Amino acid sequence: MPAPVDHDEKRRDLARIAATLIAERGLQAATIREVAARVGFSTTVVTHYFSTKREMLFAAYRHTAEQAQERFNATARSLPGDPLARLESLLPVDEESRQAWRLYFQFWPMADHDAEMADAQRWWNRHAVTLAARALQEAYPEIGALDEKAALVLSGLHGIAVQALFDPDEWPAERQRRMLRTQTRLLLG
C-alpha cells in the first residue's frame, strides 16, 4: 500500500520548486507546466494544489519568507547570546539565502502594478523591522527609539544585500557580516 500523501507537505514541496525556478529564471519562466516537468507530475496534478500560476507565485513568495523566518528562529536557538547573528541570517551569505534574495528581486517589480503583491511585500518588510527590533533590544537593552533604530539597521541590511547579490566578488559573506556589525554598532551609537 502506498503511504498516504500529505497534502500540505506536497504543496510546500511544489512551492519550494516554484521558488527555485523563479530565483533561477524569473517569473515568466515559472509556469505550472515547468514546475510539473521538474517534479515529473502532470500539470493536472500541480493544478490540484495551485489552480492558477498566480496562486503558485504567491505560495512561492510566502514559502521563501517563511524559510527566512525559520532561519532567523533557528539562529536564535543556536546562538541565543548573539542577537546580531539573527540579523546576519537574513543576508545573502549562502546558497539558500542568495536564492531568497534573488526571488525577492524578481517579485519587486510586480508590486508596481499589483496591489496584492505590494501588500505582501509591505507586510514582510514591516515584519522584518519587528524581528530586527526584538534582536536589537536584546543586544542593546538600554536602546531608545527602538522602531526608528530597527528601521535604520534593516535599511542598512537591505543595502548590503542589494550590493552583495549583484557584486558577489566584492561582497563575500565575511564582508557582509562585518559590514552589518560595523554599521549596526555605528547606527546605535
Place this chain on the structure above:
Amino acid sequence: MPAPVDHDEKRRDLARIAATLIAERGLQAATIREVAARVGFSTTVVTHYFSTKREMLFAAYRHTAEQAQERFNATARSLPGDPLARLESLLPVDEESRQAWRLYFQFWPMADHDAEMADAQRWWNRHAVTLAARALQEAYPEIGALDEKAALVLSGLHGIAVQALFDPDEWPAERQRRMLRTQTRLLLG
C-alpha cells in the same frame, strides 16, 4: 525645408521613452514596436537607432544612470555648501527619481543570467560609491577610511530607496532625507 534631425538627440529621446516604458510596465513590455507606437514612428525608424531590443534596453539603462549623474551634478552646483544634498538627489523622492529606481528594479534580475548587464550594474554601483566618497570628503574633511565609509553610507541609501519604493506611504521624501542624514551622521561617528 525641414530642420535637420539631430541623430544623437533623437536617440536620447527614444532611450528616454524606452526607460519610461520599462519603469511602468517592465522589460517584457518594452518592445521596439511599443516604443515606436508611443512616438508615432514606424518600427523601421526606431530600428535605425536601435537594431535590437537588447540594444534599446541598454540605452535606456545608460540614459537613466546618466540622468541620475546629472541630477547629482546639478545639486552640486545649486547647493555647493551642502554635499549631503547630492546624495539625497539619488533617493526616490520625486517622479523622475522614482522612475529611475523602478527601472533599476526591473533590470536587477536580468544581471543574474546576463554578464554584460551584471557588468553595467557593477560599474554604476561602484561609480556611485566614488560619487558618495567625494561628497563625504567635502562634508567631513577629516574623514578616514573614506571608501569603506562611502560604501556604508551608500548601502544605507540603497536600503532607504528599496523600502521607499515599495512602501511610499511610510516613506515620504521628507522621511527619506531625514533618515539619510541621520544614518550618515551616525555612520561617520
